[in-house]
Amino acid sequence: MSALHDKLASKIPAMRDRAKEIVSKYGSEVISEVTVAQAFGGMRGVKSMVCETSVVDAQEGLIIRGRPIADLADRLPEEIFFLLCTGDLPNEMELQSLQAELGDRREVPEYVWDVLRTLPKDTHPMQMFTTAILVLERDSIFHKRYAEGMTKQEHWEPALEDALNLIAKLPALAAAVYRIRFEKGDLIAPDATLDWGASYAQMLGIPDPSGKFANLMRLYMTLHSDHEAGNVSANTCHVVGSSLADPYYAVSAGLGGLAGPLHGLANQECLRFVKGVQDRFSGVPTEQQLTEYVWELLKSGRVVPGYGHAVLRVTDPRFTAFHAFGKRFCADDPLFTIVDMGFRLIPDILIKHGKAKSPYPNVDAGTGALVHHFGITESNYYTVLFGVSRSLGMLSQLILNRALGTAITRPKSVSMDWIEKKVGAKAHPPVSSPA
Ligand code: CMX
Numbered sequence: 001m002s003a004l005h006d007k008l009a010s011k012i013p014a015m016r017d018r019a020k021e022i023v024s025k026y027g028s029e030v031i032s033e034v035t036v037a038q039a040f041g042g043m044r045g046v047k048s049m050v051c052e053t054s055v056v057d058a059q060e061g062l063i064i065r066g067r068p069i070a071d072l073a074d075r076l077p078e079e080i081f082f083l084l085c086t087g088d089l090p091n092e093m094e095l096q097s098l099q100a101e102l103g104d105r106r107e108v109p110e111y112v113w114d115v116l117r118t119l120p121k122d123t124h125p126m127q128m129f130t131t132a133i134l135v136l137e138r139d140s141i142f143h144k145r146y147a148e149g150m151t152k153q154e155h156w157e158p159a160l161e162d163a164l165n166l167i168a169k170l171p172a173l174a175a176a177v178y179r180i181r182f183e184k185g186d187l188i189a190p191d192a193t194l195d196w197g198a199s200y201a202q203m204l205g206i207p208d209p210s211g212k213f214a215n216l217m218r219l220y221m222t223l224h225s226d227h228e229a230g231n232v233s234a235n236t237c238h239v240v241g242s243s244l245a246d247p248y249y250a251v252s253a254g255l256g257g258l259a260g261p262l263h264g265l266a267n268q269e270c271l272r273f274v275k276g277v278q279d280r281f282s283g284v285p286t287e288q289q290l291t292e293y294v295w296e297l298l299k300s301g302r303v304v305p306g307y308g309h310a311v312l313r314v315t316d317p318r319f320t321a322f323h324a325f326g327k328r329f330c331a332d333d334p335l336f337t338i339v340d341m342g343f344r345l346i347p348d349i350l351i352k353h354g355k356a357k358s359p360y361p362n363v364d365a366g367t368g369a370l371v372h373h374f375g376i377t378e379s380n381y382y383t384v385l386f387g388v389s390r391s392l393g394m395l396s397q398l399i400l401n402r403a404l405g406t407a408i409t410r411p412k413s414v415s416m417d418w419i420e421k422k423v424g425a426k427a428h429p430p431v432s433s434p435a
Helices: 003-026 036-040 077-086 092-104 110-118 125-139 141-148 156-181 196-204 212-223 232-242 247-258 266-280 287-299 317-329 334-353 364-374 379-404 416-427
Strands: 054-057 061-064
Touching (some): 003 156, 061 077, 077 379, 092 156, 110 156, 156 196, 196 212, 212 364, 266 379
Antiparallel strands (some): 054 061
16 A cells, blocks of 8 residues: 555544534534525635635635645645645655556556547547546446445545546646647657656657756646635536546546636636737737737727636735746746736736726736747647646545545525525515505
């Protein structure tokens, strides 16, 4: 058994006891109320689920297991997965054990490549990526053990097995999507000496003599890994997993949510936006030209991609980390220069526009320009990069949910009729007629 398995096995009993005690002590306490506007408005702000892996604070941004993301930016994605699952960063032995385990599980069956090669040439990379994951579902250990009959107490172990098998293969799957979809030539075999993020960079086939692209990929995988449980992808994975569908189904469903333009697909839209600016002005615009361009976009009723957030009310610290990387390694790149100029100008424009609750950049605002700089110019691939990373968060949440025996999700919906009758009667009680 691996160090990650053993650490989880040592921590899960106390975690279960704690959850039991919390429910028994505070089970009937109210932690949130829901207004009619929230029922129509994506349940924004309604506290109705539990997530141990991370918290998103409106002012501080992402905090993973008590550590602000800015303090974790230099960590490997494998370390972050261990931290998400257990609450502790791995020591050297634990990290080596996890890396060895991922190495042992990375082989992808040949039929997955056959399926990817059979898809029509214009298939979106996110569709190819989720298809590849679904094709692997037949190997789910959770599915098999459930069919054989296992106790609820045991659920987390096959969930962990599936998670490790999937995480080990994700870089190869995602790299194959890139090479097949964009006709980059043969698939590249993994280099067994590399860590998980660097191995993904190597299999993509981007020339990287300086190692900077591998560094960007490690940073990318670390920064996008998790964002608590209510965002569309994590929440979808949570709901599907709560039915005891196995991790392959749950993660591919979550990735379907990530493929929406208001969520993960925004990073492809961000690069289109920046390139649109470059094309319009045949290069880097002046500040006045960019300001006019953004106003034009807003007046046409469109959103500025990469800005605003459902929870954050400050510049996303993940944007800050990417921005610092860009300033260091891509400062002369015209696309990065436009991103940098946007960061100086767009928040004030959005404040004047007066709609967005947060006028600041989110994680997606600058990532496209960075990966473009190193040679991944196909913007419709960018959400796959996000998806590989976010799978770490979705899977760690899923393992913990199976450990806690989280119930099947089933909130109550109401009809507009119901609201008008019940809420309307309370808000405007009928006036009683005089006797
Ligand atoms: N540009 C223009 N208008 C914006 C805006 C932006 N970047 N962000 C929000 N608004 C508008 C909304 O469209 C909404 O308008 P309506 O009232 O006409 O519908 C209004 O401001 C209020 O929205 P909000 O409460 O501030 O934002 P939401 O919580 O509803 O949505 C988000 C959050 C991220 C979807 C939204 O800010 C947005 O569309 N941003 C651009 C797309 C983007 O960058 N998405 C990536 C987010 C990160 C991720 O989850 O991956």
